[in-house]
Amino acid sequence: xxxxxxxxxxxFRKEGQNVTLSCEQNLNHDAMYWxxxxxxxxxxxxxxxxxxxxxQKGDIAEGYSVSREKKxxxxxxxxxxxxxxxxxxxxxSSENRGVGxxxxxxxxxxxxx
Amino acid sequence: RKEVEQDPGPFNVPEGATVAFNCTYSxxxxxxxxxxxxxxxxxxxxxxxxxxxxxxxxRFTAQLNRASQYISLLIRDSKLSDSATYLCVVNIxxxxxxxxxxxxxxxVKP
Numbered sequence: 001x002x003x004x005x006x007x008x009x010x011x012f013r014k015e016g017q018n019v020t021l022s023c024e025q026n027l028n029h030d031a032m033y034w035x036x037x038x039x040x041x042x043x044x045x046x047x048x049x050x051x052x053x054x055x056q057k058g059d060i061a062e063g064y065s066v067s068r069e070k071k072x073x074x075x076x077x078x079x080x081x082x083x084x085x086x087x088x089x090x091x092x093s094s095e096n097r098g099v100g101x102x103x104x105x106x107x108x109x110x111x112x113x
Numbered sequence: 114r115k116e117v118e119q120d121p122g123p124f125n126v127p128e129g130a131t132v133a134f135n136c137t138y139s140x141x142x143x144x145x146x147x148x149x150x151x152x153x154x155x156x157x158x159x160x161x162x163x164x165x166x167x168x169x170x171x172r173f174t175a176q177l178n179r180a181s182q183y184i185s186l187l188i189r190d191s192k193l194s195d196s197a198t199y200l201c202v203v204n205i206x207x208x209x210x211x212x213x214x215x216x217x218x219x220x221v222k223p
Contacts, residue, residue, distance in 0.1 A: 031209055042200070042215035043157070050209055058210075090156055094211070101147055102202070102211050104156040 002027045006091050006105035013078075013085075013112055021076045021108045023091035030095065032074035033102070036060060037088045046089075049074055078110060086112045114139055119201050119214035127222055130191045134217045136201030137183045143212075145204035146177055148186050150197045151216065157200055160186075191221045 004025045013019045025032065031050050035043040045058030049068040063082025068074055074093075078085045088109050092102040119136045126132050138146075146163035161168065163175040163184050174187040184201055201214035 033211070035213075043213040045210065048210065088154070092211075100145075101159045101162060102149075102157075104158070107156050109154075 004091055004093055004103055004105035006089075006108050008108060009106065011108060011110045013110065015112055016080045018077055018079050019110065021078070021089055021091075021110070023074045023076065023105060025072050025074075025091075025093045025103075025105075027093055027103060028071070029093035029103070030071070031093060032068070033092045033094075034058075034064070034066065034074070034076045035090045035092065037090060043090065046076065085110055115214075116140060116212040117201055117203055117214040119217050121215060121217060123218040123220050125220045125222060126191055128191055128193060130221075131187065131189045132191055132219065133188075134186045134199055134201075134219075135183055136185070136214050136217075137181075138201075138203045138212070139182070140203070140205055140212075141179075141182065142205050143182075143203040146175075146184050147202040147204075148173075148175060148184075149200040149202055151200055152197050160199070188219075191219075193221050193223065195219060196221045 007022045033048040034046040037043050044060050046064050047066040049055035055068050065077045090107045091105045094102050117138050148160040149157040150160045151157040161170050163177045167176045172189045176185045198216040198218045200216045204211045
């Protein structure tokens, strides 16, 4: 079955630690996205990538980093510079140029202790 | 100004009711439109795409008004299982970015 796999599903970290969230897709989509969702709020774009080895900042990129070395993979690192990292993180993909809808992974829930 | 705006609700309706949600978008270059459904603590899932001529899928009807820049979703004969948050999404091809409304919460009660 084609889809998007995010891991881990739940993650706890201490303040000052970097963490990396994995996102893998087998839909052969060119574009991939990372969103953050806080309780009772909408989705906010962190980073997106339209093609391998290229990515752009979204609306809230500070304190995050990404890489796109392979078409199917788009990991997100939440760095210690992110002041309020506790949130629900969603990875998504779409065909190139935004034709068609977004497909989402099941999300990763990060809690900073 | 937000790219996409929705009434956050909640809309509390009895089973069997008809309920309508509206969503406005600010960028006239928007070219794709969608309604997603999100259950509590889950990922959003596509409910339906929205086409210029309007489209229907069972109890759900979506409409697009490009001149006024708004999208609507009508749910007929509401079921308890329709309780969720409904997200309005627009895509601007030139930027290949999807913009989300903050969602409208629907509670269907027995």
